[in-house]
Amino acid sequence: xxxxxxxxxxxxxxxxxxxxxxxxxxxxxxxxxxxxxxxxxxxxxxxxxxxxxxxxxxxxxxxxxxxxxxxxxxxxxxxxxxxxxxxxxxxxxxxxxxxxxxxxxxxxxxxxxxxxxxxxxxxxxxxxxxxxxxxxxxxxxxxxxxxxxxxxxxxxxxxxxxxxxxxxxxxxxxxxxxxxxxxxxxxxxxxxxxxxxxxxxxxxxxxxxxxxxxxxxxxxxxxxxxxxxxxxxxxxxxxxxxxxxxxxxxxxxxxxxxxxx
Amino acid sequence: xxxxxxxxxxxxxxxxxxxxxxxxxxxxxxxxxxxxxxxxxxxxxxxxxxxxxxxxxxxxxxxxxxxxxxxxxxxxxxxxxxxxxxxxxxxxxxxxxxxxxxxxxxxxxxxxxxxxxxxxxxxxxxxxxxxxxxxxxxxxxxxxxxxxxxxxxxxxxxxxxxxxxxxxxxxxxxxxxxxxxxxxxxxxxxxxxxxxxxxxxxxxxxxxxxxxxxxxxxxxxxxxxxxxxxxxxxxxxxxxxxxxxxxxxxxxx
Numbered sequence: 001x002x003x004x005x006x007x008x009x010x011x012x013x014x015x016x017x018x019x020x021x022x023x024x025x026x027x028x029x030x031x032x033x034x035x036x037x038x039x040x041x042x043x044x045x046x047x048x049x050x051x052x053x054x055x056x057x058x059x060x061x062x063x064x065x066x067x068x069x070x071x072x073x074x075x076x077x078x079x080x081x082x083x084x085x086x087x088x089x090x091x092x093x094x095x096x097x098x099x100x101x102x103x104x105x106x107x108x109x110x111x112x113x114x115x116x117x118x119x120x121x122x123x124x125x126x127x128x129x130x131x132x133x134x135x136x137x138x139x140x141x142x143x144x145x146x147x148x149x150x151x152x153x154x155x156x157x158x159x160x161x162x163x164x165x166x167x168x169x170x171x172x173x174x175x176x177x178x179x180x181x182x183x184x185x186x187x188x189x190x191x192x193x194x195x196x197x198x199x200x201x202x203x204x205x206x207x208x209x210x211x212x213x214x215x216x217x218x219x220x221x222x223x224x225x226x227x228x229x230x231x232x233x234x235x236x237x238x239x240x241x242x243x244x245x246x247x248x249x250x251x252x253x254x255x256x257x258x259x260x261x
Numbered sequence: 262x263x264x265x266x267x268x269x270x271x272x273x274x275x276x277x278x279x280x281x282x283x284x285x286x287x288x289x290x291x292x293x294x295x296x297x298x299x300x301x302x303x304x305x306x307x308x309x310x311x312x313x314x315x316x317x318x319x320x321x322x323x324x325x326x327x328x329x330x331x332x333x334x335x336x337x338x339x340x341x342x343x344x345x346x347x348x349x350x351x352x353x354x355x356x357x358x359x360x361x362x363x364x365x366x367x368x369x370x371x372x373x374x375x376x377x378x379x380x381x382x383x384x385x386x387x388x389x390x391x392x393x394x395x396x397x398x399x400x401x402x403x404x405x406x407x408x409x410x411x412x413x414x415x416x417x418x419x420x421x422x423x424x425x426x427x428x429x430x431x432x433x434x435x436x437x438x439x440x441x442x443x444x445x446x447x448x449x450x451x452x453x454x455x456x457x458x459x460x461x462x463x464x465x466x467x468x469x470x471x472x473x474x475x476x477x478x479x480x481x482x483x484x485x486x487x488x489x490x491x492x493x494x495x496x497x498x499x500x501x502x503x504x505x506x507x508x509x510x511x512x513x514x
Contacts, residue, residue: 008377014407018454025409027458209409 007213015213016199026207031249033205038155038260040163047179048164052156054205056146061138061156063164063184067174068135070126078125078133082111084140084153091145091208107140109192109232110154113221114138117190117229120161124185127169134166136184147207150219154192155257161186162261190229191257192221193250197238202246204253218243220250224258269308272318273300279313290315304416322348322415322445324384324393329402331410331443332395334378342374344382344395347412347445352393354382359397379405379449381441401441408439408451411461413468415446420471421464428477432463435481435489459487 007015015025022029034055043049048063070077084107086094094100099107114120125134138160140153161184168178196203197216206214216235222228228247238246263282267273279291280298287293290302291313300306304317324330324346332344332352341355356364359373374380381402382395397403413421422429422442433440438452438460450460463480470476481491 006377008375010406011377011379011409014409014451018457021454023454023458025457026461 007209012198012213015210016201019198019201019203024203024207025209030201030203031253033253033256034207036155036257036260038159040159045176046160046164047167048160048162048184050156050159050163051143052152052159054146054148054152055207056144057148057152058143059149059152059156060141060143061153061160062141063160064137064139065164065167065174066135066137067127067132067169067172069131070133074122075130076126076133077122078120079135080111080114080120080122081135081137082107082114082140082157083137084110084142086142086145086149089144090142094142094145105232105234106150106153109150109219109221109230110138110140110157112230112232113154113190113192114157114161117188117221117223117227119186119188119190119223121185121187136161136164145208147209147211148194148205150194151192151205151257154221155260158189158191159261188223189258189261190221190223191254192219192230193253193257194219195246195249197235197242197246202249204249218246218250220247220254222251222254226251265308267306269306271306272304273306273315274303275300279306284311286312288312288314290317317416319414319416322346324348324350324352324387324391325444326384326387328384328444330382330384330445331379331405331441331447331449332382332445333410334374334376334380337370337374337376342370344380346393347415347443347447350391350393352382352384352395354380354395354397358385358395361398374404379410379447381405381443381449405441405449405451408449409457410447410449411464413446413448413464415444417468417471418442418444418446420476421448421467423477428467428480431477431480431491432460432484435484435491436460436463456489459484459489462487 037053039051041049042051043062046062047065051060084103085099086103088094088096138157140157142149164184165179166182168175168180195218196206196214198213216238219232220228221230263280263284265280266278277300278297279300282296285298287298290304291298292301298313300315302315302317302320304315307314307316330346332346334342335345336343341353344352344354346352382397383399383402384393385396386394429440429442436452436456436459438450438456441449450457463483466483484491
């Protein structure tokens with residue numbers, strides 16, 4: 001991020017003053033999400049797709065399945081891949097060119113959540129050991145960035161995975177024109193919630209403006225059962241107490257987000 | 262004999278022929294092509310004698326001399342600051358136009374304006390190459406401390422300010438917030454968190470209903486519904502016309 005995107009001290013103090021009263025700049029409470037909209041099947045050609053909106057933040061995720069050779073160290077496992085791009089159309093702060101730190105972090109956090117929770121049984125994606133496995137590639141496109149891209153992207157990725165259907169596979173050939181009814185072997189829903197710290201306050205789903213004033217953030221990915229499967233911290237240091245509070249808040253918020261599935 | 266192809270107060274789109282022949286003159290937002298006058302923006306057409314003027318309805322802000330704008334520091338240079346003006350062009354403020362204080366050569370300029378600071382400034386000049394010069398010398402021109410800044414459509418700014426600042430003072434009196442409206446569509450608000458939210462809502466309402474007559478009454482009603490007192494006398498909004506040109510530039514706190 002460049003210098004232009006940092007909030008100056010005056011503005012930040014003003015934001016903290018507002019948070020002290022329990023109100024955010026757009027009238028929300030500290031731990032309120034903006035209006036969440038989840039739409040699935042937005043792309044006809046993708047095996048699965050979803051569009052997620054958090055207020056003005058909009059993300060589209062697509063799933064593509066290919067028949068590939070597995071990696072030599074995991075011959076009986078399928079492959080999942082997450083790729084995210086911060087498109088310049090989403091925000092004046094994004095520039096075209098090779099992916100930046102932020103977009104790499106985003107795709108890795110989304111990937112980690114799905115991988116470490118073992119939400120997808122990769123062994124079931126193997127057709128022939130060492131030769132043929134399904135490669136599931138998840139592409140995330142940012143349409144409009146107005147804060148909290150990470151949670152929106154992860155939600156979109158999960159919704160797209162749930163929406164995905166295997167293409168027809170006959171005579172060693174994938175027929176992308178026909179889809180079967182078979183879903184991905186997915187039995188968990190690893191939802192990430194990012195808790196942001198501004199001053200001494202914890203907020204979720206920050207707007208772009210609030211994001212510029214954030215000191216530290218912790219992304220917590222948890223499953224339905226409340227099992228934490230991935231963490232990612234950014235920004236300044238956090239105390240043990242703070243982390244504990246954040247975890248509690250994240251688990252509470254993830255149940256709230258789960259109702260969109 | 263020239264022929265007018267459109268009527269007063271109609272909405273036109275870019276490229277639309279407004280008049281033929283040399284009897285009419287192209288004004289703001291219109292241009293001459295051959296012997297025709299065409300519209301350059303989306304907006305309302307205003308026929309004033311022989312001159313055709315276009316009041317834009319939307320689009321990006323274009324810097325104009327003597328506009329009081331709210332700008333953000335994006336760079337601190339050796340002898341001045343570069344500002345984002347919420348338009349396609351950045352603007353330059355040199356040290357000598359910033360303050361009458363003596364500033365030693367090589368001193369740290371960030372103690373005056375730092376990166377990310379919002380400043381009310383006035384545009385002193387816009388060259389043909391669109392180099393914009395600013396000044397902060399003058400009443401009400403200074404750094405904005407605290408508060409927050411929202412963006413609106415720059416062409417709705419006259420409606421937000423209202424006739425002789427009637428609209429903005431109505432909101433100010435009702436909510437107790439300090440408000441500064443820049444001509445470039447940035448609005449600075451400082452007050453209690455709850456009132457600020459009401460201000461933002463009121464401004465969004467003005468922006469969305471700017472074509473409606475009696476907007477001031479509508480805003481008044483809205484503010485009263487939100488529990489604000491609007492005793493201060495406000496000008497009747499019913500007489501406001503979209504062609505109204507005389508608005509207060511950069512209403513100060």
